Amino acid sequence: xxxxxxxxxxxxxxxxxxxxxxxxxxxxxxxxxxxxxxxxxxxxxxxxxxxxxxxxxxxxxxxxxxxxxxxxxxxxxxxxxxxxxxxxxxxxxxxxxxxxxxxxxxxxxxxxxxxxxxxxxxxxxxxxxxxxxxxxxxxxxxxxxxxxxxxxxxxxxxxxxxxxxxxxxxxxxxxxxxxxxxxxxxxxxxxxxxxxxxxxxxxxxxxxxxxxxxxxxxxxxxxxxxxxxxxxxxxxxxxxxxxxxxxxxxxxxxxxxxxxxxxxxxxxxxxxxxxxxxxxxxxxxxxxxxxxxxxxxxxxxxxxxxxxxxxxxxxxxxxxxxxxxxxxxxxxxxxxxxxxxxxxxxxxxxxxxxxxxxxxxxxxxxxxxxxxxxxxxxxxxxxxxxxxxxxxxxxxxxxxxxxxxxxxxxxxxxxxxxxxxxxxxxxxxxxxxxxxxxxxxxxxxxxxxxxxxxxxxxxxxxxxxxxxxxxxxxxxxxxxxxxxxxxxxxxxxxxxxxxxxxxxxxxxxxxxxxxxxxxxxxxxxxxxxxxxxxxxxxxxxxxxxxxxxxxxxxxxxxxxxxxxxxxxxxxxxxxxxxxxxxxxxxxxxxxxxxxxxxxxxxxxxxxxxxxxxxxxxxxxxxxxxxxxxxxxxxxxxxxxxxxxxxxxxxxxxxxxxxxxxxxxxxxxxxxxxxxxxxxxxxxxxxxxxxxxxxxxxxxxxxxxxxxxxxxxxxxxxxxxxxxxxxxxxxxxxxxxxxxxxxxxxxxxxxxxxxxxxxxxxxxxxxxxxxxxxxxxxxxxxxxxxxxxxxxx
Numbered sequence: 001x002x003x004x005x006x007x008x009x010x011x012x013x014x015x016x017x018x019x020x021x022x023x024x025x026x027x028x029x030x031x032x033x034x035x036x037x038x039x040x041x042x043x044x045x046x047x048x049x050x051x052x053x054x055x056x057x058x059x060x061x062x063x064x065x066x067x068x069x070x071x072x073x074x075x076x077x078x079x080x081x082x083x084x085x086x087x088x089x090x091x092x093x094x095x096x097x098x099x100x101x102x103x104x105x106x107x108x109x110x111x112x113x114x115x116x117x118x119x120x121x122x123x124x125x126x127x128x129x130x131x132x133x134x135x136x137x138x139x140x141x142x143x144x145x146x147x148x149x150x151x152x153x154x155x156x157x158x159x160x161x162x163x164x165x166x167x168x169x170x171x172x173x174x175x176x177x178x179x180x181x182x183x184x185x186x187x188x189x190x191x192x193x194x195x196x197x198x199x200x201x202x203x204x205x206x207x208x209x210x211x212x213x214x215x216x217x218x219x220x221x222x223x224x225x226x227x228x229x230x231x232x233x234x235x236x237x238x239x240x241x242x243x244x245x246x247x248x249x250x251x252x253x254x255x256x257x258x259x260x261x262x263x264x265x266x267x268x269x270x271x272x273x274x275x276x277x278x279x280x281x282x283x284x285x286x287x288x289x290x291x292x293x294x295x296x297x298x299x300x301x302x303x304x305x306x307x308x309x310x311x312x313x314x315x316x317x318x319x320x321x322x323x324x325x326x327x328x329x330x331x332x333x334x335x336x337x338x339x340x341x342x343x344x345x346x347x348x349x350x351x352x353x354x355x356x357x358x359x360x361x362x363x364x365x366x367x368x369x370x371x372x373x374x375x376x377x378x379x380x381x382x383x384x385x386x387x388x389x390x391x392x393x394x395x396x397x398x399x400x401x402x403x404x405x406x407x408x409x410x411x412x413x414x415x416x417x418x419x420x421x422x423x424x425x426x427x428x429x430x431x432x433x434x435x436x437x438x439x440x441x442x443x444x445x446x447x448x449x450x451x452x453x454x455x456x457x458x459x460x461x462x463x464x465x466x467x468x469x470x471x472x473x474x475x476x477x478x479x480x481x482x483x484x485x486x487x488x489x490x491x492x493x494x495x496x497x498x499x500x501x502x503x504x505x506x507x508x509x510x511x512x513x514x515x516x517x518x519x520x521x522x523x524x525x526x527x528x529x530x531x532x533x534x535x536x537x538x539x540x541x542x543x544x545x546x547x548x549x550x551x552x553x554x555x556x557x558x559x560x561x562x563x564x565x566x567x568x569x570x571x572x573x574x575x576x577x578x579x580x581x582x583x584x585x586x587x588x589x590x591x592x593x594x595x596x597x598x599x600x601x602x603x604x605x606x607x608x609x610x611x612x613x614x615x616x617x618x619x620x621x622x623x624x625x626x627x628x629x630x631x632x633x634x635x636x637x638x639x640x641x642x643x644x645x646x647x648x649x650x651x652x653x654x655x656x657x658x659x660x661x662x663x664x665x666x667x668x669x670x671x672x673x674x675x676x677x678x679x680x681x682x683x684x685x686x687x688x689x690x691x692x693x694x695x696x697x698x699x700x701x702x703x704x705x706x707x708x709x710x711x712x713x714x715x716x717x718x719x720x721x722x723x724x725x726x727x728x729x730x731x732x733x734x735x736x737x738x739x740x741x742x743x744x745x746x747x748x749x750x751x752x753x754x755x756x757x758x759x760x761x762x763x764x765x766x767x768x769x770x771x772x773x774x775x776x777x778x779x780x781x782x783x784x785x786x787x788x789x790x791x792x
Contacts (some may be wrong), residue, residue: 007296010340011289020285020345027342031231038241045247056315057598058570061759062590065441069541075113075143076743078155078179080162083135083172083429092171096136099165099173103140103158111154113141116538124535126479130429137426137434138162139177144183153231154598155183159418176422178436178592184419188732199727200260201226206653207723208264216354217271220346224261228338229256232331239326248320251327257740259331261724262306265717266299266339269685271347271354274711296340301625303336305680308617309673312610318602321610321669330591371711371756375704378757382764389758393641393749399455399648404655406662407596408558410435412734429719433470433553438566438659439591440472440549440573446583447545449475453491455580456547457483459587462576463551466568468561474549478535484528493529505534557593566597600665607669614673615640618680628771634762635687639679642754643672646746664735671739675746678721682755686710690763695777699767702777707760718751 014020054062069472080103082088084095100117116139118128128137140158144151159175166173200221208218232255240247248600273295278285310332313325347354348402378385406412415422426434444452457476464472464482471480476487483490539548551569553562566589574584615636622632647668654660689710694702728740768776 007291007300007340007403010296011292012294013341014345014348015285016462017285017349020349022509023341023345024349027227027231027338031227031234033232034231034238034283036199038238041233041237041240041247041251042587043241044237045251053319053595053598054602057602058588059590059594059598062441062594065546066441066590067221068440069543069546070744075141076146076151076179076182077141077177078142078158078175078183079177079422079426079435080138080140080158081135081172081174081176082138082162082166083174083425083427085134085172087133088136092136092169095166095169095171096138098271099162100138101140102161102165104761105161108161108353109150109154109157111142111144111150112158112539112729113143115140118173122531124478125474126481132429135429136424137430141180142179144461146179146186151179152186155179156509164726172421172425174418174422174425175322176419176435177427178287180419181413181420184413184417185409187485189411193272197729200724202258203230203723203727204260204264204720207716207720210357211268211720212271214355214357216350216356217267217347220350221260221264221267221343224267224338224343224346225260225335227336228263228342229259229331232259232334235334235430236327236330239330240323247323247327247560247562251324251782254324254328255331257724257727258328259335261721262303262332262335263339263343264720264724266335267343268713268717268720269295269299270339270344274347284351288344292340292344293559297625298685299339300336301621302684303332303339304680305618305621305684306332308621309614309677312613312617313673316602316606316610317612318599318606320666321606326541341747371715374711374756375707375760378707378760379700379704379764385757385761386765389753389761390641393645393753396645396749397641397648399650399652400644402655403647403668404653404659404662405629405665405668406735407560407563407600407665408556408661409735410558412664412737414732429558431470431552431554432556432559433562436557436592437473437550437552438557438569438589438593440551440569441590442547442549442573442577442582443545443586443588444547445586449540449544449547450491450494452580452582453494455577455582456549457487458580459573459576459582460549462572462579463549463569466565466572468565469569470552470554470766472549472551473539475536475539475547476532478532478539480552483532490529490532493526494533497529497533501530502533505530506537518523551591553593558596562593563597563600566594603666603669610669611672614676618676622680622683622687625684626691626771630766630772631687631763631770635680635683635759638754638758638762639676639683642679642746642750643675646749647671647676647741650738650742653741660734660738664738665737667742671742671746673751674725678747679742679750679754682714682718682750683759685714686755686759690760691771691777699776700764703760705742707756711756714755715751718747718755722747722751 012019014023053063070238080099082092082099084092084676100115103112103115103117116124116128118125118136118138128139130136142151142154155175157182159173162175163173204224205218207216208221212218227675236247236251236358237500238254270291273291274288277290278284281287281290307329310325312328313321316322316325350741359731410423423435426432440463442449442456442461444455446452448454454474458472460472460474460477460544461482463469473480476490485493539550541548542545553565555561568588571591573587573589577584577587618639619632619636622635623629626632626635650671651663654663669780686706690703690706692702693706693709696702697705722744728745729737729744731740763770771777
């Protein structure tokens with residue numbers, strides 16, 4: 001057993017009371033140090049989707065341009081919606097004016113950069129007042145990082161200030177738009193972090209009490225896993241703070257669920273083997289040493305599949321995948337270390353108290369009547385079992401082609417959130433596209449937008465002609481309509497506006513009266529020209545060198561048609577620039593819809609790269625452990641069909657039974673990563689034991705014995721893992737709920753169908769060919785040094 005010397009060494013580390021106590025003290029000291037020195041994980045996470053885009057994405061370039069050229073006005077817009085269902089009254093204008101004054105008050109938070117509200121100008125009023133007369137919008141631009149607490153506080157202040165100003169009017173006030181949506185998302189994720197951890201702890205405790213009927217063994221993994229979770233969060237937060245690792249808020253929920261699931265499983269396997277060794281050894285210290293040395297290879301290989309799947313994510317182009325890969329890998333690696341050291345040390349230090357109120361270790365052969373009967377039926381009718389399970393799994397796969405990817409994060413919010421209420425009002429009054437206009441940025445070569453206004457209008461007109469675009473607003477058409485005077489005339493007229501008038505307009509002091517310069521009266525341009533120039537200022541960068549076009553679509557900016565339209569808008573914008581003599585690179589398309597479109601492209605690319613890599617890594621790990629091309633290949637096939645069956649039946653449940661508009665577009669990737677890793681885990685555990693028992697008893701009896709002995713502990717493990725992920729199914733975000741439900745369902749399918757029925761039936765059908773090109777276990781030179789696994 002030379003290849004497993006490392007696990008013998010680990011077992012020796014807890015072979016005496018003194019060593020076991022030192023292991024526990026070491027974990028306490030190291031964990032406490034990390035906890036004290038590391039920042040809170042919540043302070044280094046971000047919900048800003050453009051933080052996770054590939055660096056070469058066009059939306060990323062647009063975001064950087066905003067940060068550089070709009071330093072004080074390039075924040076995130078929050079849309080305040082003032083609404084009366086039966087139509088706004090004359091008195092409402094006064095109430096809204098009071099709200100506007102409150103928002104512009106000097107006491108407002110520093111992050112509130114600007115407020116754009118109805119002011120009587122025809123161009124602006126046409127944009128902010130709904131055609132149905134029921135709603136008015138006010139744009140509040142909030143600076144700073146959307147992930148910072150101050151950002152959410154500023155958005156919340158704007159909503160509270162507006163509601164207080166119109167209190168008693170009967171007006172409905174809601175805060176939506178990108179700023180409102182981000183602020184609500186941060187608040188919801190903050191609740192998820194606490195709720196997921198609390199519910200996971202309670203559920204695991206209840207399940208362990210049912211399984212062990214021992215308070216000490218039920219509390220053991222909670223203490224060990226909880227402390228390991230603290231260590232993992234500290235290390236990950238330190239890495240994020242000092243190594244530039246960008247994390248989104250999903251990591252907080254996934255960390256607790258993944259670690260409690262994996263840690264509890266490791267505890268089950270260790271304790272199960274420890275119980276058996278207590279029957280054949282002279283002391284509990286020797287029993288634990290033997291348990292760790294024999295089960296170590298299996299649970300290490302099991303954790304290795306999860307590690308491999310997570311680490312493959314570092315190759316992703318999408319930052320949310322790439323960042324979560326190392327974070328979850330650190331969590332699993334620490335959980336494995338805890339499972340081989342801290343958990344065994346705590347268990348053996350407890351002594352007989354671990355099994356109280358039962359006597360001893362709860363003696364028995366480890367089999368149950370249910371699993372003995374199941375194993376006997378599989379061995380007796382392997383072909384029927386194989387065909388029946390494959391038919392059921394294949395039928396479940398039929399739902400996969402009907403999958404509809406859903407990109408609308410907002411639609412998955414709980415009802416009653418301000419941003420969701422506001423979005424529904426905007427959809428009814430203005431049309432869905434007003435929620436999040438697409439931003440097109442044009443950088444003319446001369447550095448002055450108004451010297452190239454003809455080119456700006458050429459680009460605007462080209463984009464406005466794209467099917468599905470409702471209107472385009474910009475410096476040449478601030479009200480979203482084509483200029484009422486020829487664009488060449490407009491450009492020349494704006495160029496002739498006196499500097500004194502321009503300065504008065506920029507400062508907000510212009511009231512339409514003649515402006516004097518150096519004591520002399522300045523000539524007044526056409527009022528229409530002045531109106532276009534004044535209303536168009538909000539589209540111009542402070543240095544005057546970049547123009548922003550706001551593109552409002554006719555449909556949901558988060559919907560698939562809108563995402564598909566982004567490529568057409570980009571083509572039209574570049575064509576318009578080229579026709580006007582500008583370079584195609586002078587046009588960048590950004591905004592929420594463009595970010596989603598670029599994210600979708602990155603996800604599609606990552607699936608094509610990460611999927612095959614994860615499959616190959618799992619196959620290599622199975623091959624290294626089992627040394628069989630045949631077994632490794634069909635076990636990998638069982639993982640894939642289990643995933644497809646889970647995805648198919650989940651699609652039917654979500655879209656047809658629960659009425660969801662689709663499945664979260666990243667959920668299929670996460671489902672594959674988790675289910676492939678967990679499925680390979682259980683493959684390793686069951687096949688290692690089958691191989692061991694076949695070497696002792698032959699194919700039929702060895703398979704029957706292995707399934708009967710491991711069925712209980714693997715089933716318990718699967719139930720706990722499914723239970724921990726099912727916690728996500730109770731959370732208030734639909735995408736997270738879908739992921740938790742699907743992974744929990746997939747784990748149940750894997751545990752009760754694939755590992756219990758499909759895999760053993762294949763073993764019995766193939767017999768000695770399972771192990772090709774190696775010899776069958778039990779033949780000369782086989783069976784020596786095979787890793788020991790769950791059960792005796």
